[in-house]
Every structure is written in C-alpha cells, then in structure tokens.
Amino acid sequence: MRTTLCLCAALVVLTACGATDTEPGVTIDRIVALSDGDHLASTYVDGILAPEANRDLLSTLRIENGHVTAEQIEVPNSVTSAPEVLALSPDGTTAFVTERLGRRQPGDTRAQQLPPGDRLFAVDLAQPQRITATATIAHYPEALAVSPDGTRIAVVSNTAEASYLQLIPWSSTGFGAPRVFDLATLGITGHAAGPRGGVLATNVQWHPGGRALAVNITTQDRVAFFTVEDTVRPWGAPVTTGRDPFVGRFTPDGRHYITSDWGRDLTTGNLAERLPATPSKLSVIRLAEGTTGHHVTATAESDRSAEGLAVNPAGDRVATINMRGTAFPPDVPGYDEQGSVSLFRLDPATGALTELGDYPLDGVLPEGGTFDPTGRYFLASVYQGRTPTSPGSGIQIYRVTADRLVPALRVPLPHGVHQVVSN
Secondary structure (H helix, E strand, O other): OOOOOOOOOEEEEEOOOOHHHOOOOOOEEEEEEEEOOOOOOOHHHHOEOOOOOOOOEEEEEEEEOOEEEEEEEEOOOOOOOOOOOEEEOOOOOEEEEEOOEOOOOOOOOEHHHOOEOOEEEEEEOOOOOEEEEEEEOOOOEEEEEEOOOOOEEEEEEEOOOOEEEEEEEEEOOEEOOOEEEEHHHHOOOOOOOOHHHHOOEEEEEEOOOOOEEEEEEHHHOEEEEEEEOOOEEEOOOOEEOOOOEEEEEEOOOOOEEEEEEOOOOOOOOOHHHHOOOOOOEEEEEEOOEOOEOOEEEEEEEOOOOEEEEEEOOOOOEEEEEEOOOOOOOOOOOOOOOOEEEEEEEEOOOOOOEEEEEEEEEOOEOOOOEEEOOOOOEEEEEEOEOOOOOOOOOEEEEEEEOOOOEEEEEEEEOOOOEEEEEEO
C-alpha cells in the first residue's frame, strides 16, 4: 500500500484489508469521503488533539473489480458536526464541504483552541482535484444538502445568537450571495436555558421535488418542514419524533421522511452519561396529503448510538450506522469492541419498517454511511482502529442481499473518516 501523501491533491493506490473480508468483484465508480485530522476518538473525553501531522482530507475513490484508486486533497472539516457536511452535485463532478470548526494553528493542542468554522467549499473532483470556490456563512455550520437540480446549497448553522437556515446559489461561476433565515422567525423557538433558547438544528434535507426542506431540531425532538419558493415558509406544523432526531432522509418517492433518533441525554456534558444505554430508534414521518398533516406513521428500534442514516435508491431498504460503545475506553461501563450497521426493509407505501439484522462493524466511532447508486453495496465510515494491529480508519463495504449485509471490502484511508457519499 502506498501511503505517502502531500498537502496538495495526490493520487494513491490502496489495497483492501483482510483476505476474508474481500470480494474482488466490487465495482463502484465514485466514492467521496471526509477525514478529520484534528480529533481523535479520545478527544471527546480529554480534549487533546491529534498530532499536527494529521490533515483534514477529502478522498475520492474508484473501485473497479476490487482494485481501489484514490485521490486526496486537503479540505477543512470536522467530526464534531453530524455526518452531513459533505454532499455531491447531481452530476457527481463537484463536492460541497462545510467546516464546523476552523483550521488549527501551529502549536494548538486542545480542542477548545479551534476557532468556529464559517466556510463552504466547492471541490472540483476532476484530476487534479482543486477547491474552486469558497463562501462565507454563519458560524458553526452543522449540515448541508444540495438541491435536486444542483442550483442551491442549504446549510444550517448554530451560532450563539441564533440557528440559521442558509440558501447559497451555485452555478458554473461559483457561489452567489447567501439568503439567510433565522429559524426563530420561521416559528422554531425555544425557552430552555442556554444559547438560542436550546434550539439546535443538526440536519437539513431537500425534498426530492426540490420545493421543500426538512430541518431536524434535535434538542426539541422534532422535525420542521418548509416550502422553498420565492421565500421560505413553514409547511405544516413541526412533527414530534423519538428522542434526539439527529439526522434524517426523505425517501426517493418523497412520501416519507425518516429520522434516526440517537437518544442522547443532551443536558449533560459527561460522555458516559450522554450516550444512551438503550437502542436508538427510527421515526417514519408520512408527509402531508390533502387535509392530513405530517405525522409519524411507523417506528422501529435500531442498535445503540445510531448516528448515521441512509435510504437505498429503490426506497425499500434503510440502514443506520451505530457507534454503540466504541467511544468509551475499555474500562468504562458500556464499552463495545465493535460498532454495527442495522439494516431494515421499508414498505414504500406504508412506511413500515422490518429489521433484517445488526451487522458487526470493526472500528471506533463509525458515523456516516451510504448506499452506492446501484443499491448493491452499502458503505460505512470508520473513524479509527481500536488497536494498532486492528483495521484502522477507512470505509467498510458490504454487499446488500435480499435480507442481509455481507462484508465485501475494507478500504483503508487516512485517520478520521466520518462521512462517505457515492453517486
């Protein structure tokens, strides 16, 4: 495996890990992943940053018959956001990335030294890769999404003063001026102690029709929907979900919105107390039809600490990526050696979910995941390895069968992979 990287774009050849975990026939045209070089898994506990030699990277991979090539470029990003800070243009030629925390300075050793992020990047994925445009947005961006026609990027940010929804125009000439909407003026307010009255927006998604958005308000256990035309307006009343709906996805037919309800106790800063000891859940919201408003039509349990969520292109499979207790040191109650992926069958008509199984995922802090465009493979990110001799940071690829996931390929990548997309 060639591992030497430089700070500019670099083309490298990677070798899949684990002979028993390798399926030579895997072919996926484009995979894009983000790596946070600043944080270690232990940073959540002790606040100490990774060695300065690490870098924030965007990796673009191609897999042909099990042979992996990757090109990498330095792009600021942070694992402290939801695994929703990377998205591709509809044609797959441009990646959009936003940074929740800014670039570390020489000598920085503590997480609290990192400044707030306020930039949105456009990366041309042609070789050589390059950042072609940068927009300044509100501090602490948490998530982004690209409109179905590729002309607008939606971003949610949580500053000390307000939670903002921002719509940034995109064209071949670059970013336009952001349109900024305070969620409080759109009816999303809170009365809890702390910044923004306790409102925290952690996810934004475009409806497949391109004229509406969903925004997850994880601290209030609800999802707000908005129409997006000449201006942004509430679309019905917000919908109450399970506890801590961190991320969400529309189904491809636009009939349902599914949330992964992580279940954290957001009132405490202690990691052992914050992470749930019980399974996370899924909420399936049926979108308004006629005189019937948005409402939860189905729920299901996933594995513990389900952070990421994906729906396959056919709209009949759902997967969650579950950290379980991998964030804990081995001597802490709740520690788990492995994470997992939960796979569900989805009835596109009713929204009913049937769990097909929980599948082991070797590594620490698995967070993001996606189905490939064919739906034949599921890709899960792994932040780092448990020990120097165990599989480290990278992407675990599973083959999707009618009723299960089968490990197919493990692709190693530089430290800190926390989100992966494919189109």
